């Protein structure tokens with residue numbers, strides 16, 4: 066009937082007939098719409114959608130995700146495939162079993178179940194025998210473990226872009242649920258408000274939680290499992306990274322224009338670079354956290370951010386205030402590391418001095434008659450830092466102050482003996498040289 070309506074000029078040629086057809090069609094459409102509020106539709110449609118958007122991120126190819134599945138009722142299929150074997154297993158006597166489950170150590174009678182159905186975790190045992198020692202696979206699991214692994218998608222928090230996160234907070238099941246719920250709720254808020262969703266950003270919600278409940282360093286030494294483009298990544302959150310994160314959540318600043326109080330962390334949420342090195346979106350927060358989790362300082366990120374900014378590169382969605390946040394975080398990181406290193410050169414990065422160094426950079430910029438002079442100086446200074454040459458940096462700094470007929474700020478003279486601390490102030494100075502954050506924040 067729709068085809069008839071689609072015929073050339075049918076609506077104008079035979080309006081009466083068209084009206085009849087439409088009335089008939091509307092009746093049928095209403096029936097179809099009504100169907101979606103029946104119990105049957107409510108039971109099956111959301112589940113079907115979930116299986117293709119969430120569940121298949123964790124496993125595939127078996128039970129209701131087997132493309133050749135014969136049982137069309139996928140609840141039933143799941144029950145038969147994952148639940149029934151557990152029920153059967155629990156009723157059997159296992160005292161004489163020959164094998165044990167490679168995950169939990171429960172005795173098993175037969176070698177039946179494997180990790181093979183999990184994405185990126187196992188392989189087809191029957192086809193790829195060469196993956197195992199002497200072609201005999203011994204990594205079999207019990208039905209209980211198979212059932213638990215089928216629940217991986219329920220524990221992970223995924224965003225719409227095939228990234229996921231799971232906080233393996235295994236101090237207690239309550240804490241595990243609490244931390245992952247916080248992550249999930251934060252992700253849902255982001256999705257609803259259509260902001261950039263990132264598992265790392267959602268993860269920082271768990272830190273807010275920890276801060277609110279007064280657990281200092283609550284997430285240190287906890288395993289974090291991230292999922293990105295079909296691959297898992299296992300990280301242990303180092304205690305130093307955890308302390309930096311707590312700080313970045315705790316520390317607040319006031320937005321001048323609106324008077325709104327924000328955490329430094331929130332300041333980084335939307336900072337990023339589009340089409341970074343021709344390869345998609347680069348989230349600054351995500352990369353900063355990744356560095357911290359690997360116990361790496363943030364100097365190379367800061368260098369990159371400032372260099373792109375100096376070069377007026379297109380697609381840089383961040384301002385110098387956000388660069389300063391990364392510099393601050395790096396300072397906290399270096400100071401924390403210091404406590405563990407117990408090095409002799411016990412110099413610390415001081416926050417008020419970072420602000421001061423940036424202010425100095427701003428003054429130098431304003432002292433020039435031409436904006437490009439400041440940019441050229443920033444570029445040369447970044448080169449000096451990249452080459453690890455404190456001398457070259459000092460030379461540029463002295464020249465700049467000579468030109469302005471002013472004395473070089475003490476900060477740089479005092480810290481020359483400690484490269485890392487010196488670099489921090491140097492980057493803050495360059496951030497000031499590059500541009501005023503107020504104007505950019507207005508923008």
Ligand SMILES: [Zn+2]
Nearest residue numbers: 166169207210
């Ligand atoms: Zn097991």
